[in-house]
Amino acid sequence: MNSAGAPGASRWAVLACYALLAACTQLLWLTFAPIDTEAARALHTDVGLVGDLAAVFPFVYIVLALPAGRWLDRRFAPALGAGALLTGGGAVLRAAFPGSFGWQLAGQLVIACGQPLVLNSINAVAARYFPERERAAAISAGSVALFVGVLAAVLSGRPLYGAGGLPLVLGVQAAVAVVAAGLASLALRTPPGYAGDAAGSVSLRWLARDRLMWLLAGLVFIGMGTYNAVATWLEPILQRYGEGASAGGLVAGMTLAGIVGAAVLPSPVAARDRRRTMLLAALGLSVVVFVALAARHEIAWVAAWLAAEGFLLMACLPVVLSWSEVHTGPERQSAAVGFLLMAGSLGGVVLVLVVQVFIGSPSLALLALAGASLAGLLVAMRLPARVGTGRSAVGSKR
Numbered sequence: 001m002n003s004a005g006a007p008g009a010s011r012w013a014v015l016a017c018y019a020l021l022a023a024c025t026q027l028l029w030l031t032f033a034p035i036d037t038e039a040a041r042a043l044h045t046d047v048g049l050v051g052d053l054a055a056v057f058p059f060v061y062i063v064l065a066l067p068a069g070r071w072l073d074r075r076f077a078p079a080l081g082a083g084a085l086l087t088g089g090g091a092v093l094r095a096a097f098p099g100s101f102g103w104q105l106a107g108q109l110v111i112a113c114g115q116p117l118v119l120n121s122i123n124a125v126a127a128r129y130f131p132e133r134e135r136a137a138a139i140s141a142g143s144v145a146l147f148v149g150v151l152a153a154v155l156s157g158r159p160l161y162g163a164g165g166l167p168l169v170l171g172v173q174a175a176v177a178v179v180a181a182g183l184a185s186l187a188l189r190t191p192p193g194y195a196g197d198a199a200g201s202v203s204l205r206w207l208a209r210d211r212l213m214w215l216l217a218g219l220v221f222i223g224m225g226t227y228n229a230v231a232t233w234l235e236p237i238l239q240r241y242g243e244g245a246s247a248g249g250l251v252a253g254m255t256l257a258g259i260v261g262a263a264v265l266p267s268p269v270a271a272r273d274r275r276r277t278m279l280l281a282a283l284g285l286s287v288v289v290f291v292a293l294a295a296r297h298e299i300a301w302v303a304a305w306l307a308a309e310g311f312l313l314m315a316c317l318p319v320v321l322s323w324s325e326v327h328t329g330p331e332r333q334s335a336a337v338g339f340l341l342m343a344g345s346l347g348g349v350v351l352v353l354v355v356q357v358f359i360g361s362p363s364l365a366l367l368a369l370a371g372a373s374l375a376g377l378l379v380a381m382r383l384p385a386r387v388g389t390g391r392s393a394v395g396s397k398r
Contacts, residue, residue: 010190011129015138017187018125019145020180021084025115026149027173028091028108029057034157034248035169042166043101050101053108058345060112065345066204068116069338072124073331077188080121086114088174088181095174098167119146119341123325123333128192136270136322140262143318147259154252207339212327215383216320217343219279222376223316225347226286226369229355230254230306237362241297250299250306257307258314265315266322273387275323279380282312286373294366317344326387 032039032053040047071079090110097103126138160169207213235247269278289309293302324336351372358364 011193014129014187014190015125015141017180017183018080018121019142021087021184022118022122022142023145023149023152024091024173024177024180025087025111025118026146027153028087028111028177029054029115030150030153031094031157031169031173034154035161035166038161039166042099043104044099045101053104056105056108057112057115058348060109061116061345062342064113064116065120065338065342066207066335069120069335070204072117072120072334072338076121076124076128076334079117080124081185081188083114083117083121084181084184086110087118088178090114091170091174091177095167095170098165098170116338116341120334120338123321123337124330127325127330127333128194129190131194135325136318137267139322139325140266140318143266143321144259144262146317147255147262147314151252151255151259154248154255204335206332207335212383213324213336213339215379216324217340218379219283219316219376220320220340220344221347222283222351222372222379223313223320223347224344225349225351226313226372227254227258228348229351229369230309232352233355233359233365236359237365238297238302240362243297243299243302246299246302250303253303254306254310255314256310258310261311261315262318265312266318269319270322270387275319275387276380276383276385278312278319279316279383280377282316283373283377283380285309285312287370287377290366290370290373294363294370297362323387 032050036047036050040050043050068079068083090107090112093110094104094107122139122142125142126135130138156172157169160172164171231251234251235244238244238247238250265278269275286309289305292305320340321337324340325333328336351369354372355365355368358368
């Protein structure tokens with residue numbers, strides 16, 4: 001292992017530039033979510049079609065996740081550079097035509113194509129620029145950036161729209177994305193200190209027979225699916241109890257608690273090799289949370305339980321990503337992240353649709369989420385008790 005590269009503060013500067021770019025992918029993904037009705041009027045189209053502007057992202061991710069991961073494993077810097085270019089370019093495309101739904105869709109598709117290249121790089125940035133003892137913290141920071149991007153989209157959309165309409169929303173986000181893309185491109189010039197591009201072509205066949213990766217993918221499927229389902233359906237669920245207007249603040253509070261949890265929990269969990277314990281605790285709590293919410297609906301009660309849910313559940317993503325980084329080694333880490341986040345994107349679609357089936361009965365909808373968490377708890381129980389200090393020999397076949 002070479003320890004000469006990325007000395008001192010430079011590795012943290014690289015991580016900061018990457019984190020800003022990662023946050024931008026989430027900001028751009030959810031641009032229209034807090035202003036869907038207003039955006040529909042500005043774009044002279046239906047609210048449902050505005051919703052589709054965000055819906056294209058998980059579908060594109062599912063298609064491109066593994067090819068993007070393989071490209072990153074083979075040619076990291078060019079692949080991440082392409083992701084930065086697509087992110088900034090798509091944002092500029094949207095801002096250039098703020099009144100056209102067609103151009104907004106085109107811009108979203110460009111950004112969506114860049115998203116797998118950016119997000120699949122979380123582990124690779126940590127492995128290439130950080131010593132092993134700091135990698136869990138670096139992965140945690142990259143994951144936190146995703147949640148910050150979500151929160152920024154939720155909190156900034158309406159104020160910006162009120163100040164200058166859709167052109168201001170798109171213009172500000174494009175400026176941030178272009179700066180982030182430029183900084184990330186500059187950061188890629190910093191020589192990595194710990195891992196280079198994989199030599200040759202690594203086949204993806206190893207994923208088919210890697211039991212641990214499938215178990216981790218199942219947990220990401222349920223975890224990300226649960227968050228998406230809560231964010232999507234909390235308002236109509238609470239509307240049945242006359243509290244629908246509180247949903248946005250509750251989701252923001254859950255997300256903020258998740259940012260805190262993802263920032264403070266993964267590093268000590270990794271240092272003590274207690275990843276499985278953390279995942280079991282989070283999923284066990286998740287079962288209790290949704291049963292509690294089905295039983296009582298006062299806003300203070302809901303807020304407290306959702307904050308606890310966000311704090312533990314959202315911290316599970318960097319814990320799982322850190323586990324995959326230890327398990328797969330440098331030649332497969334971006335493909336591994338792509339596989340896990342592809343499962344998360346699929347979960348975000350499937351669990352939203354599952355809860356929709358029960359949305360006529362809020363209690364049943366919440367109990368459906370409790371059932372999904374219980375299934376995740378059963379999956380987590382099949383994980384090995386300890387990760388161990390050595391890296392897994394996933395296999396040497398190419």
